[in-house]
Amino acid sequence: MAYETLIVEIEDYVALIRLNRPDALNALNSTLLSELSEALKAADADNSVRCIIITGSEKAFAAGADIKEMSEKSFVDMFMSDFFAAESDAIVRTRKPIIAAVSGYALGGGCELAMACDFIIASETAKFGQPEINLGVVAGIGGTQRLTRFVGKSKSMDMHLTGRFMDAAEAERSGLVSRVVPVKDLLTEARKAAAKIAEKSGLTTMAVKEAVNRSYETTLREGILFERRLFHALFATEDQKEGMAAFLEKRQPQFRDR
Numbered sequence: 001m002a003y004e005t006l007i008v009e010i011e012d013y014v015a016l017i018r019l020n021r022p023d024a025l026n027a028l029n030s031t032l033l034s035e036l037s038e039a040l041k042a043a044d045a046d047n048s049v050r051c052i053i054i055t056g057s058e059k060a061f062a063a064g065a066d067i068k069e070m071s072e073k074s075f076v077d078m079f080m081s082d083f084f085a086a087e088s089d090a091i092v093r094t095r096k097p098i099i100a101a102v103s104g105y106a107l108g109g110g111c112e113l114a115m116a117c118d119f120i121i122a123s124e125t126a127k128f129g130q131p132e133i134n135l136g137v138v139a140g141i142g143g144t145q146r147l148t149r150f151v152g153k154s155k156s157m158d159m160h161l162t163g164r165f166m167d168a169a170e171a172e173r174s175g176l177v178s179r180v181v182p183v184k185d186l187l188t189e190a191r192k193a194a195a196k197i198a199e200k201s202g203l204t205t206m207a208v209k210e211a212v213n214r215s216y217e218t219t220l221r222e223g224i225l226f227e228r229r230l231f232h233a234l235f236a237t238e239d240q241k242e243g244m245a246a247f248l249e250k251r252q253p254q255f256r257d258r
C-alpha cells in the first residue's frame with residue numbers, strides 16, 4: 001500500500017516504517033498519524049511480519065505534533081475529535097513488538113510516540129524533549145505519564161517544566177532508551193535486534209509484551225500473579241515443548257506460534 005507520509009518496507013520478517021515528512025521534521029499531522037495507525041494494523045495482521053521498527057530521518061525522528069495543524073483549533077475541535085486518542089491507541093494495541101529507532105529530534109508527540117513503542121534504540125545525536133510548555137500546552141499523547149514512569153518524577157518535571165532537551169547519553173543513563181549507537185549504525189542495530197526477536201515464538205513475544213506492559217498498570221502483587229499465570233499457560237503451547245526440547249537436543253528451536 002502507498003502512503004503519503006510513510007515509507008513501509010517489509011524484509012526478513014521485519015516491517016520498517018519510516019516517518020517521511022522531511023520538510024517539517026516529521027511533525028505528526030493527522031495524515032501521518034492515521035497512516036501510521038493503518039500501517040501498524042496491517043503489520044500486526046500480516047503473518048510475514050514478526051517485529052516492527054518505527055524510524056524517522058537522521059535529523060528528526062519526529063519534532064512533535066504538527067503545530068501548524070493544531071494552532072487554530074478550539075477546545076471543542078480537540079475534545080469532539082478526541083484528538084490523537086484513536087491514533088495513540090493503535091500503537092498501544094499493536095501486539096507485535098515495536099522498536100523505535102531514534103535519531104535527531106524526538107520532541108513532544110515524537111518523544112511520546114517513541115515511548116509508546118516497546119523499546120528505544122537511539123543514535124548518538126538523538127534529543128528527547130517535552131517542550132509543549134513553550135507552546136502554552138501540556139503533553140497530550142502520554143508524555144507526562146510515560147516519561148515519569150521511565151525517568152522518575154524529578155527528571156520528568158524538569159523536562160516538562162523547562163522544556164529542555166535530553167541528549168542520548170542522558171536518555172540512556174536515565175533508562176529512557178535501551179542503547180545508544182553511532183548514527184550510521186542505527187538501522188543496522190535496530191534490524192539486528194528485530195531479527196533476534198523475529199527468531200522467537202510470536203506467541204511468546206506477545207506474552208512478554210503483555211506481562212511487561214502490565215507492570216505499568218497494576219500493583220506488584222497483581223503483576224507477579226499475572227506473569228506467573230502467563231508462565232503456567234505457556235506450558236500448554238507447542239512452542240514451549242519445542243523450545244525446551246531444542247535446548248536439550250542442542251539444536252536451534254523451530255517455533256510455529258502454536
Ligand SMILES: CC(C)=CC(=O)SCCNC(=O)CCNC(=O)[C@H](O)C(C)(C)COP(=O)(O)OP(=O)(O)OC[C@H]1O[C@@H](n2cnc3c(N)ncnc32)[C@H](O)[C@@H]1OP(=O)(O)O
Nearest residue numbers: 023024025027063064065066067068107108109131139140
Ligand atoms: C503531541 C502534542 C499534544 C503536542 C506536541 O507535540 S507540540 C510540538 C512539540 N514540539 C516542538 O515544540 C518542537 C518544534 N520545533 C522546534 O522547536 C524546531 O523546529 C527544532 C528545534 C526541532 C529544530 O529547529 P531547526 O532550526 O533545526 O529547524 P526549523 O527551521 O525550526 O524546522 C524546519 C521546518 O520544520 C517545521 N517544524 C518543526 N517542528 C514542527 C512541528 N512540531 N510542527 C510543525 N512544523 C514543524 C518548521 O516550522 C520548519 O518549517 P518551515 O521551514 O516551513 O518554517
